[in-house]
Amino acid sequence: MAARWAEALLKLQTVDLRIRELETRLALLPKEMGTLKDKRDAAVAEVAAAANAAKKIELDRRHVESEIEKLNAENKKLQQQSSMVKKNTEYQAMLGTIALNEKKIGDLESRVLELMDEFEEAKKAYRKLKQNNEAAVNAIRAEFDELVAFAGDLKKEIAQLKAERPADVCGVDNETLARYNRLLAGKDGVPPLVKVENEICGSCHLRVTRQAMTNMQKGAVTSCENCMHFIYLDDAE
Structure with a gap:
């Protein structure tokens, strides 16, 4: 065995080194917890971005459909007015406008079909991402809760060691x-x-x-x- 003074100091040192180890570990937890929060926020933001992408496609489709309605309304009005036009030039101009609108409507209807397909793909991507990220977020939350509990255990052990430390100090002379x-x-x-x-x-x-x-x-x-x-x-x- 070591000398009596060394034994007393070793006993105190064991406590102090353990306290230092625990406090060092405790000091690292906020960064680890912050990293988990960042991962969680990134996963949630990724799902939100996918949802917004699908919504944007849907809004684009509605906008295109609105343009089709306007053109159809314009053509209906022109067709009604054409029966009352006496001048051939004006009548031909109206027919030309109607034909041009019909072409625009055809192009827009094609675009609507494309947007509908894009929307379905976007919805599938969103649902898959949501499912995957929900699992990831749940895992992150569980790990975060474990760190919170671990921090509590560290604090409890540190407090206990510090409370018991004075008894070990008594065995060491002041100098x-x-x-x-x-x-x-x-x-x-x-x-x-x-x-x-x-x-x-x-x-x-x-x-x-x-x-x-x-x-x-x-x-x-x-x-x-x-x-x-x-x-x-x-x-x-």
Whole structure:
């Protein structure tokens, strides 16, 4: 076993590293949840776009049919007026207009048929996309709910560990605790207390001094002179 001071510090460090791990994981959740929301919104928007595309085709068809009605109405009016026209030139002009309108009506009726086919295809595409995307959205929602529940579990465990931490702090003297907290707050991510194996520091991976080895063998609080992290030996060493 390690020296008594190291055992106490290891116990505290285990708690603190677990808290840090949980808080790091918790900090990543908002981004993951945001990504899921983006995927959900994209799937919903894709279905809405397909629906709007079908609606636009339907509106175009109605517009074309309205143009046909106008031309038919115009031809009916011209036909009624033609019986009352005395001048041949005017009569021929009316017939020409009627013939031109008939051609336009024929072209427009062809366009109506094309739009009807396009509308049916658009409806099929919309229904298929809606079915597929609804399944995707449901899966995304389920995953989102899982992340929400996971976040709750992380917060609960963090709160529990922090509540129990003071009991572990009591086993460490104030001076050691102050240095430990500074090392724990460091940005290198290395635990404040590391093991020495084969006289090599577990933090900087350099050979520790003979004096440090002597101090650890005596059970004294010891730091690596290279990286300043706390170091300890187990019974094997």
